[in-house]
Structure formats: C-alpha cells, structure tokens
Amino acid sequence: MISKKVVLRFPEEIAEKPLVSDICKKFNLTFNIMRANIFPRKEGILTLEISGEDDSFYKGIQYLKDNGVSINFVEESINRDESKCYHCGFCVAVCPTEALTITDRKTMRVDLFKDRCIACGYCVKVCPVKAMSLPEEF
C-alpha cells in the first residue's frame, strides 16, 4: 500500500481528458483532492493524494506521464534553506497542514514535516528571510 501527495500539471491540450478518473478505474487507485487551479492559458494544476497498491500506484503515475501530465512529488519539492531559517514562526501562522509546526515547546524550534506538505506555497510567500522554496513549476 502506498500513499503520496503529487502535484499534476495538465497542459491545455489534455485538460479535457478524464485522466484522473482513468487511473482510478484502470489501476484501482483512490485519490483525495487537496488543491485545484486553472490558469488563464487553460493550464490546470491539481494537488492530489493518490493511494493504492505499490505496483498499481507506479503504473498509474506512468499512465499520467504517458498522457502528457507533468508530475512532482510534494514531499520531494518543498525545501527549507537551513542556513537562512532562524526559526521565527511566521510560517507556522499560515501553514494549513502543520507541515511547519513547533513540536518541542521548550526550544520552540520550527519543524518541517515534508510528508504533511500540500505544496500550497503560503510559507514561501510569508517567510521573511526567503528560506522556503518550491520548484518554479508549482
């Protein structure tokens, strides 16, 4: 069993194909929508958590890629520059999933749990010292 958050980018040409529905039917996967956006050039962005058997999960991902969807795994995308971060807490105020949170209430260190991130980008905008980043295509 595997469950991962992915950011899917649909170019205009394929935006009308029911590709996510396909992977559910063909590979027996389930998904939970975390975020969806359509941009002025008809390009779509969808953040999903996809779950299923290991084998079918990767087949489903390959199916999306073969059909022209570009895929990024959220966990591997969010990044914190540890040399810049000084653990102020501005990000904690906006992170909707507690991917950025304080667990040790004595030291008040700001922790980053990449597996909770949904790549919303709020922390990137709010970080006063620009320590947080996501790849350009997000």
Added chain:
Amino acid sequence: MVSFAIKMTRRQKLNVFKVNKTIEEINDKIKRGEAVVVNAEEMIDIVRKEGVVEAAKKVDVVTTGTFGTMCSSGALLNFGHTAPKIKAAKVWLNDVEAYGSLAAVDLYIGASAVKKGDPLNAVHPGRFEYGGGHVIEDLIARKPIKLVAEGYGTDCYPAKHIEMEIFIDDLKEATLLNPRNAYQNYSVAINPTDKTIYTYMGVLKPRFANATYSSAGQLSPLLNDPFYLTIGIGTRIFLGGGVGYVIWHGTQHNPNEERNERGVPKTGAGALAVVGDMKQMNPDFIKGASILGYGVSLSVGIGIPIPILNEEIAFFTSVSDEEIDAYIFDYGHDYPLKIDNNYGLTNYKELKSGFITINGKKVPTAPLSSYRGAMKIAETLKQWILDKKFFLTKPSAPLPQSKDYEPLKYLKKYEKNL
C-alpha cells in the same frame, strides 16, 4: 536624574538588601574566571530551588536574548570622499534610497526603506523582496553594494553624480544605529474581521482563526530587568553578533504602562536605542526581513547581561513565561483605527503552548520572534563572559524610570504569595 541618584544612596544607606554586590566585584570575578553566569531560563529553576537570597549569592550574571523583526533600525555609513568630491544630497544603495542630507558623504539607511520600482501593495499582498534591511544584511555579509549619489555641485564639492561599488571593509564607518529595539513586551495580535489581513504581526486569518505574538518572554532583556535597574545609558550589549551599547531609551519608551504583581508590564512599555559597529556583526544574528503585505524590516539579535547585584535583581531575572502577561489586540479593526480596546490577557506560557482561549474559543498561536535565536544569543553572551572577552558596565545615566518602583516592593508582594 538627581532624584534617582538620591534614591540610590538612600537605598544603600538603608541597606535594604541581604546581598550587595557591585559591578566592579562581578568584573573582578569574571577576570579571575570565577564568575557564575547563567541564562535567564536557567535562572528560573535556580531561584525556585534555592530562593532569591541564595541565588543572588551564587549567580553573578544572568544573560538574556531576543531575536525578532525590529523596525526603527538603520545604518549610519560614511563612504569616504571621492575624486572629485561630492556633497551627496540623494543616495541609493542597491537602488534603496538612503538619507543623505547629513553632510557630504555620511548617510543613514533605514531598515524599512523599499527598493526603487517596488510594486509595493499594488498587487496585494506585496512581497517587498528587497529593502534597507537587506542592504544592511548584505553589507554585514561582506557583499558588494552599488552606491549612487547625486549632489547639486558646490565650489568645494563639484561632482553632481557618482556611481561606485562599496564593501563594508572599505567604509570609514559602518554603524548600526537603531532608535527603537528590544521592546520590553508586545501585543498579541488577532483578527476578528471577515477577511485575511497582512500585518507586521504576520498573516492574521479571519474570525479569530489564529493569533501571533512577538517576544522572547522569559529570555527577553527588559522583561528580566522590568524597572531598568541595571540596564541604562551606556550598557554594553551583544548586538547582531558584535559588541554594542545602549545609547538612550527607545522611541515610544513608556515606563508607566500597566504592570502585574511582579512588576512586569502587560504590553509594549520600555524600549532601547542601541548602537554598534557593523564590521563586527554576523549575518546569523541580523537579517533583512520581507513581511508579506507590510514591507521591509530588520531582524535584530540583541543580548544583554544583567548583573545580579542583590536578591531583588535575582528575583526579577527569575521571571518565567507564565508570569509575563500580554494583552490581546484586534489588528483587523481596532488597531488601524487607533481604537483603545482589547480582548483580555494571556501569558507567554499559554502562547508558547500553541493555543490560547479567546471568548471561549481555542485559537492557535504562532510566534514571530525566534526563541531559539534568543537562546543562542543568551548562550553566546554567556560564553563571551566566561571567556573573559566581555565585561559588564555600570550605566552612566538611567533610562526614564517607572513611578511604580520602590525597592523590594514587588519581591515582598511575591513572597507573600508563596
């Protein structure tokens, strides 16, 4: 000033304290490597276990720290005379305007100045990518800075336009000169309105969805010396990784704010004006800050040593987060309109727990001032003292004092409650 001096002598004559140490004695102990130095967090347990008198005998210095965004900061630079000479009336550093109307080649760059052409809040909330705070950080990080100056031309200063690259080490003077830092305490911010707001207190979500606060609490310098008994004009401090000094009370310094039973103010209150040599500083302890929708600022690391001269100062430095209250204010409606209203009190123990309760509702909290950074500063300062690199100073004049202070008043009140 005079009344303060009289009060001090009267205090000494009355010999109200059981422990009486002087700064000179403490400095001698530092020199001999015998001084006991602890940080303000460690002092809490020492006083709880041993009592104020024993703690005052044992501990010589308590180190404090704070590391948060502090507007009202800036740098005073002298870039040296060019050939031909210019009387710079307008100056830009990396396209951020500085104030040049001081002399010929002196300038002051404010932390909150924004870069030329910044879209500001045209598309709200603006990002404010670069400004005065960043110029200060880049200078300290020893990066080259583009300087453009314009003058109107005089017989002695004929040049009208210059462009050059400057490095901190080439400057005659690079002085951090901050009119208001190290606020004694601060407000807790909430937003009861229906839309998200972007403030210097961070992003505040609508309908009480979050609260932010900005103080190091039990580690913060002026919360450990609430009546400014040891911190005054001339006090030597840790500033941005180098050595600095308190030069005046901070702008808006208000010693007469409402205080709790320990004498600790429940909101802003005191503040410090500080100065220090930027060439000694380190970008780990001073950082340009871009605050979404608000503007540019500077995060400043400050640490102040408090000499434990008597048991009353031991008592004050033992203050813990639950003994520091803070008023909650509405930044969505009341604050911008200067309406005097609050949503009650909380304290730093609650704030640091991650939740406070407002009108029966559980509201998540987030800090804006780095406690981890404050601790790193208090520990660095402790090490400097133990290494005999840093000695304590007696203020040459006090900060404006609070009318609420009498020797032992608060310690006695507190002991009654024990």
